[in-house]
Amino acid sequence: MAAAATLVNESQGAQSPEMAPPLLAVSGISKRFGAVRALDTMDFDLRRGEVHVVFGENGAGKSTLINVIAGAIPPDQGSLAIDGKELRFRDVQDARAHGVAAMFQEFSLAPHLSVEENIFLGAEPNSYGFVRIAERRTRVAEALSRFGFAIDPQAMVARLSRAEQQMVEMTKALLTDPRVLILDEPTASLSQKETESMFGLVRQLCAQGVGIIYITHRMKEIEAIGDRVTIMRDGRFVKTVDVATTTQKSLVELMTGRSFEKFYPEIAHTPGEVVLEVKNLTTLTGCVSNASFAVRAGEIVGLSGLVGCGKSEMIRSIFGLEPVRSGTVEVRGKSVPVRTPARLLEMGVAYISSDRRNEGLMLLRPTRENLTLSSLGQTELSWSGWLKTASERTFAKRLGERLRVRPLELDKPVVKYSGGNQQKIMIAKAMGRETDIFLFDEPTVGIDVSARVEVYGFIKELVEAGAAVIIVSSDLPEVLNLSHRLLVVRNGEIVDQIEKSDISEGRVLHGFFGTIDETSSH
Incomplete structure (x- = not known):
C-alpha cells in the first residue's frame, strides 16, 4: 500500500544512536469538540522498544490523544513525527501504512462475520477483485498460532467471549507489523493467565524495537509492564516519569492534582442479621454448581476467581438473570422461588451490572x-x-x-x-429505591483511579449504614482490600471462604488454580 501521508519535513542525513530522534514525537497537539477542549498543547514521545503508559482520569484526553496518533481524528494544531519526519495522517489506514496500529477498548469488529473475515476485513489478499481465501486462511491460522491465541478462525465473532474478541482485535493490529502499537485497556477482559500471555507478547514486540503506547487504570499493570508513564490532566501534559522510581501514591497525586492518603478505605465491619442466603444453587448451564453462602447486614462479601469461573453468573442467578436448575435463595429469611429482577427490586435487592x-x-x-x-x-x-x-x-x-x-x-x-x-x-x-442488598459486578471496570476512590467511598457509606454488599471483581487488590469475607470461586464452585483476618493474595491464588497453600492451615 502506497504511503499517503503528507511529508512535512525530511530529516537531514544520518544520525548517531545517541542523537536519534524518538520513534514517535507529538508536539503541541490541540483538539476541540465544540466548546470542549479535549487536548490542549499536548506533548508526548515514544522510544523504540519501550512501553509508555498514558495515565489519567476519564475525560483527561487519553482517548483523543491516541485517536490523533492512530489517524482516527485530525488535530486542530500541533505536529506528529515518526523518526523525526513530520507526518499528517489522512485516516487510520494511512497511519497503518506508516507503521502505527491501534487496539481500542471499543472493538471495531463485525459480529456476524468469522474471526478470519474480521482479521483481514478491508485488507483482504486479492487478485483482480477476488479474495484469495486459501491464502487468507493460512495467514490467519499462522498469526493466531504465532501470537498464542487459541481461537477457531471459522468461529463467528458474536459467539466469542469478550476476551476472545480482544484477541481477534489484537491479531488485526499485529498483522500490520506495526512500529508503534497502541493498546487501550488490553487486559480489561482477560484472565490472569491470559494477561501474562499478553505481557509476554508485549515484551517480545519491545525486544524487536516496537514502541508501545499503553492505556490502563491498573497500578499493578503499570508496575509489571511499563517503562515510562506520561500523566495527563484536563487535556494537558502534566509530567513524564520512570516507572522504576515512581510510587503509586505519586501517580495518583499527579493524575488528580490532590492527595490521597489511602487508596482503599477502611470499612467498619459490624455484621448484623443474615439478609441474603444462597443454598445449593446450580445454574441450568452448569457454570455455577452447588453454591452456598450467606451475607449479613453491614458487611461486604467478595467473590473472586479467574475470568470464566462462574463468579458473575453466581450473583446474576440470584437476581433472576441466569436460569437456575436447583437451589434456593432467601431474602431476610423468605424464600424467593421465582426470581425476576422486578421481584428482587421490590424486595430491596439491586444488581449493578459489569456491562454499562x-x-x-x-x-x-x-x-x-x-x-x-x-x-x-x-x-x-x-x-x-x-x-x-x-x-x-x-x-x-x-x-x-x-x-x-x-x-x-x-x-x-x-x-x-x-x-x-x-x-x-x-x-x-x-x-x-429502598434498597439494602447490593450486588456489584465489577464495580470499577473501565474507570479511572479518582472515580474508583469515589465508588469505594459510596460502598463504604452503604455498608456502614447497614447495607449488605456482594462484590464480584477480577481486580484482585480491589477484592482483597474491600472484602470482610472472601469467597474463592473455581469452575463454578466455591472452593474457599476466607475471613478478613486470613485474606492473603497467596491463599486466594492457590484457590484460583487448585494448588496447595502450605502456609495456610485451612
Missing part, C-alpha cells in the same frame, strides 16, 4: 431517565400511571448530586459522560 453499555444504562436517553428508571413505580414519581415530571427532575437531581456526577446535566444523553460518571449514574439508579 448493554445492560446497565440507556446510553442515548437523558440522564434523568436513567437515574429514575428503577424507581418509576414509587408514589414520589407517579400517580395513577402518570409520571410526575417535576418530581422526576427533583428526584434525579438529588441522586446525581449524591453520587457526585460532574457536571450533572439532567437532559444530557448518558453516552456523552465519561466511564466514571456513567458508573456513578448506574449506582445512583440502584440507590433510588
Whole structure:
C-alpha cells in the first residue's frame, strides 16, 4: 500500500544512536469538540522498544490523544513525527501504512462475520477483485498460532467471549507489523493467565524495537509492564516519569492534582442479621454448581476467581438473570422461588451490572431517565400511571448530586459522560429505591483511579449504614482490600471462604488454580 501521508519535513542525513530522534514525537497537539477542549498543547514521545503508559482520569484526553496518533481524528494544531519526519495522517489506514496500529477498548469488529473475515476485513489478499481465501486462511491460522491465541478462525465473532474478541482485535493490529502499537485497556477482559500471555507478547514486540503506547487504570499493570508513564490532566501534559522510581501514591497525586492518603478505605465491619442466603444453587448451564453462602447486614462479601469461573453468573442467578436448575435463595429469611429482577427490586435487592453499555444504562436517553428508571413505580414519581415530571427532575437531581456526577446535566444523553460518571449514574439508579442488598459486578471496570476512590467511598457509606454488599471483581487488590469475607470461586464452585483476618493474595491464588497453600492451615 502506497504511503499517503503528507511529508512535512525530511530529516537531514544520518544520525548517531545517541542523537536519534524518538520513534514517535507529538508536539503541541490541540483538539476541540465544540466548546470542549479535549487536548490542549499536548506533548508526548515514544522510544523504540519501550512501553509508555498514558495515565489519567476519564475525560483527561487519553482517548483523543491516541485517536490523533492512530489517524482516527485530525488535530486542530500541533505536529506528529515518526523518526523525526513530520507526518499528517489522512485516516487510520494511512497511519497503518506508516507503521502505527491501534487496539481500542471499543472493538471495531463485525459480529456476524468469522474471526478470519474480521482479521483481514478491508485488507483482504486479492487478485483482480477476488479474495484469495486459501491464502487468507493460512495467514490467519499462522498469526493466531504465532501470537498464542487459541481461537477457531471459522468461529463467528458474536459467539466469542469478550476476551476472545480482544484477541481477534489484537491479531488485526499485529498483522500490520506495526512500529508503534497502541493498546487501550488490553487486559480489561482477560484472565490472569491470559494477561501474562499478553505481557509476554508485549515484551517480545519491545525486544524487536516496537514502541508501545499503553492505556490502563491498573497500578499493578503499570508496575509489571511499563517503562515510562506520561500523566495527563484536563487535556494537558502534566509530567513524564520512570516507572522504576515512581510510587503509586505519586501517580495518583499527579493524575488528580490532590492527595490521597489511602487508596482503599477502611470499612467498619459490624455484621448484623443474615439478609441474603444462597443454598445449593446450580445454574441450568452448569457454570455455577452447588453454591452456598450467606451475607449479613453491614458487611461486604467478595467473590473472586479467574475470568470464566462462574463468579458473575453466581450473583446474576440470584437476581433472576441466569436460569437456575436447583437451589434456593432467601431474602431476610423468605424464600424467593421465582426470581425476576422486578421481584428482587421490590424486595430491596439491586444488581449493578459489569456491562454499562448493554445492560446497565440507556446510553442515548437523558440522564434523568436513567437515574429514575428503577424507581418509576414509587408514589414520589407517579400517580395513577402518570409520571410526575417535576418530581422526576427533583428526584434525579438529588441522586446525581449524591453520587457526585460532574457536571450533572439532567437532559444530557448518558453516552456523552465519561466511564466514571456513567458508573456513578448506574449506582445512583440502584440507590433510588429502598434498597439494602447490593450486588456489584465489577464495580470499577473501565474507570479511572479518582472515580474508583469515589465508588469505594459510596460502598463504604452503604455498608456502614447497614447495607449488605456482594462484590464480584477480577481486580484482585480491589477484592482483597474491600472484602470482610472472601469467597474463592473455581469452575463454578466455591472452593474457599476466607475471613478478613486470613485474606492473603497467596491463599486466594492457590484457590484460583487448585494448588496447595502450605502456609495456610485451612
